[in-house]
Amino acid sequence: MAMDIRTSNLTTPVTVAEYLFTRLHQIGIRSAKLKWVGSVNELNAAYAADGYARIKGIGALITTFGIGELSALNGVAGAYSEHIPLVHIVGCPSTISQRNGMLLHHTLGNGDFHVFTNMSASISCEQAKLLNPAEIASQIDHALKECWVKSRPVYLWLPTDMVEKKVEGERLKTPVDLVEPKNDPEREDYVVDVVLKYLHAAKNPIILVDACAIRHRVLGEVQDLIDKTEIPVFVTPMGKGAFNESSPNYGGVYAGSGSHPDVAALVEGSDLVLSIGSLKSDFNTSGFSYRTSQLNTIDFHSTHCQVRYSEYPGVKMRGVLRKIADRVDVLKLSKSPMAKVENQVAQNMDDSKTITQAWFWPRLGEYLREGDIVVTETGTPNFGIWETKFPPGVTGVTQVFWGSIGWAVGAAQGAALGARDAAQDKRTILFVGDGSFQLTAQEVSTMIRHGLRVTVFLINNDGFTIERWIHGMDEAYNDISMWNYTAIPAAFGASEKQASSFVIKTKEELEKLLTDKTFNEAKGLQFVEVFMPREDAPRGLKITTEISARNIARTE
Template sequence: MSDIREQSLKKPIAVSEYLFRRLHEIGIRSVHGLPGDFNLVALDYIPKCGLKWVGSVNELNAAYAADGYARTKGISAIVTTFGVGELSAINGIAGAFSEHVPVVHIVGCPSTISQRNGMLLHHTLGNGDFNVFANMSSQISCDMARLNKPEEIAGQIDHALRECWIRSRPVYIMLPTDMAEKNIEGARLDTPIDLTEPKNDPDREDYVVDVVLKYLHAAKSPVILVDACAIRHRVLKEVHDLLEKTKLPVFVTPMGKGAINEDHENYGGVYAGTGSQAAVAERVESADLVLSIGSLKSDFNTAGFSYRTSQLKTIDFHSTHCTVRYSEYPGVVMRGVLRKLVERVDVSKLSVPPSPKVTNEVAKNRDSSQTITQAFFWPRVGEYLKKNDIVVTETGTSNFGIWETRFPAGVTGVTQILWGSIGWSVGAAQGAALGAKDAGTDRRTVLFVGDGSFQLTAQEITTMIRHKLRVTIFLIYNDGFTIERFIHGMEAEYNDITRWKYTELPGVIGGSDETVRKFIVKTKDELEKLLTDKEFNDAPGLQFVELWMPREDAPRALKITAEIAAKNNAKMTDE
């Protein structure tokens, strides 16, 4: 017998269908996650709504993959089950929150009746508290939607998805089993969710623009510095428009790598304090004005807080406010300010100093030995990469080595420098590749991951095989946790790992010689032969390269940052 409240509905629709149709509407095409008895009924609606079920191998990897998917597709979704599933995913969701990545986390949970009666169910703590896990996730979500009341559910879903997009952070949606097929008003689907960013108050915005222009027009050596939140909060068009009009030197932080077209004549390289190349550090630190866009000044993003720039010479543009020197303007967000800067800047009043020249310095870093060193490898990677590639780098040597790689135009850099969860990159590469495929492109995804990190999430290769994704994996075999060795314990047992037969792994977990190409590379000549091979460069599917590097070798920037991190870890006082 139908609920009398459903009789007045104009277009009855099940809650699960409403939710998944909204996900499709905002651009999601694949849903990561794992089945569990509290979400199974809801999962039946995924194909009905034009979505694809990914079928991940565990919830942690699914969360990592959802993170990577959102970075190439714009936004993502993951479905887990109550308690055991959602807690396995929580590390990956926390990373997305930390790094401003929009992920919709949907948790199938016990029925509202079971919750109300405090029943002793599986996947609970046995204490009748059904909100304990949601309360944990509340700290890493920008919105919580507990779908308990049919008359409120549609509004809750729409609000959560808007918050996820606008604020570019995860949201948590708790879907009870007895609500999964409950009918709600589907007429709301006729009106798309409003995803437009709230506009600044015009007078306040104009005032900030005037102040910025005053300092910009007076500056003798201004530069632009682009960081992660310029990417996450989708202002790269405004940034490039500003660059094209002003022709100012532009630099990126490690977390901002890929934000700027690195073929642009004004691109000057990666700035990370003492971790920068000398010419980059000199140019940025001598500037009398730094236009800093979307900064996240974490320790690894700044090479151990080693910036030598002054706030007195800095203008910060953020998604929630702008700061001009020491004056903060809350609620005046960067998009509107950047647009008006482009409109109103007087180029005749600008001083435009030259940018440092950025090249992939392969010859300079090639010694006479056949050993593949970090110093040689990363510039050589810059010559291997193609336009519009997706480059995923793992926490450790890869994240720091890629600073020395000049990208071709259109390359998307995918890194996790702030959260820094080892193993993240394997799942993220799967998600990023799937996001590119769902967007209708044939972009290559190239993953660089150390052997230690790879062992945490290696089984995600099976998902790449299952979905026929175009991924090339460079597994850096250097016998353990190199970044940890350089911070502390070069010879310590806890930084050691067991040697795997890495190239045999794809065959064990679902691959074949037809679906996965495998290589072992130990010398510079072998590397050169591989990187110049047309079939390798154009391969449509999965490729796995075991790349040998010395155990006690690391990129220049990693050595610098690790030394500073070790000192910070050992500090006993604030002095």
């Protein structure tokens, strides 16, 4: 066999597979080097990789081409939509098979092996076809940097005959450069000066923290700014968990018309809103119902800043926030008094035994403890959690923008695995509706197989309650079959030591469970079926769906 001159001069030859998996491990994807997770299908795997990335910082999944990657596309698209760094590795037929146009399984039979890659082009910030061993290492490094810096999925196309090809292993001694490019100093300083001028002049400024502050990793800069200025802080639904809700500076969740009236009054009465990482989707704003003026708003984004009506392209928020925190004159600041945010359990207590949405979510706030991971599903949980005050260090995991029903079950598996890989002894707590659960219930099997520490609160309200409020309270398409939900762990092979199940129908039963020592320790899988009325919904959901239904139905 002739020597391949492209790889003959390598100092430390390693296979492409070894290079790729080592790089993934180096950037924090610990599962990549240590074990095969093996979700039950590709869609759930994409959801799980999304949840893993929200805990560990970045995630990855591997699928076969065509039939596998198409099954995962919904989950990858959600990661793109919500700014989640995800590495999608697609194993495809050999370069020789492709060149010969062979009629292989999983293809469309037209000889086009790139059709599926093209489908992923719009939901990835970088695509790398790993075809030339001399270029593969640099392609991988570049794609991983783009994934991290842009906080969006990337697509790696790996033919079977490239897996064992040799690349330069010496490169592995130098970590991938994941540092975000800095702003031009003069432009950055100018924006900082403009922001400080308005901040020093404001009478009642507030800070509003949104999703992209989390996704683009500026929470450290935000925290330093808040520590120094003590300006009142609010979060959006997608920003929940970004700030310590036990802080005296915390004012609550702002979601336009869906906010508590006191919260809305403080935010909308402010003469300067420092909006950090905003993602103003319909459900994140209660149907675009913000009553704040751009004239009183400064927006900080990962690609630009906007001060009132003046936009500064290319001036990214990280450097600007850092300098504002360093240079702000606290003696020139005005601050408004803050009302204390509490879990309003007593205020939402009634005389019935029935578990209501209004009572349930504040009560869960007293059950949660420092460091928990809280995963909420599209539907009533994503809106109910607005009413839950988090203890310090709680990580909120939601998919408010993309809103793929069933996402949270896979995401909870990934989040729990991420916590374990980070050597963090944390509870992962999933809140999911019965309708949503039926889409991805199989991922409970993966939780059991890996012995993950997950507590599932399944809200049994007899169907798709959020859809009932949007379109058709009594329509058949919002009904589902009634499953024996608490039998599912056993059906998926869990022993009594691996999983425990509970059926909860009254406030008293839930109260007893939430105060049980063993339940709070949450050593394995715990499955709790909580019954609630079919038409009951969180306050924020009712308001948002009413506005959303009008927006969807608009004809002009």
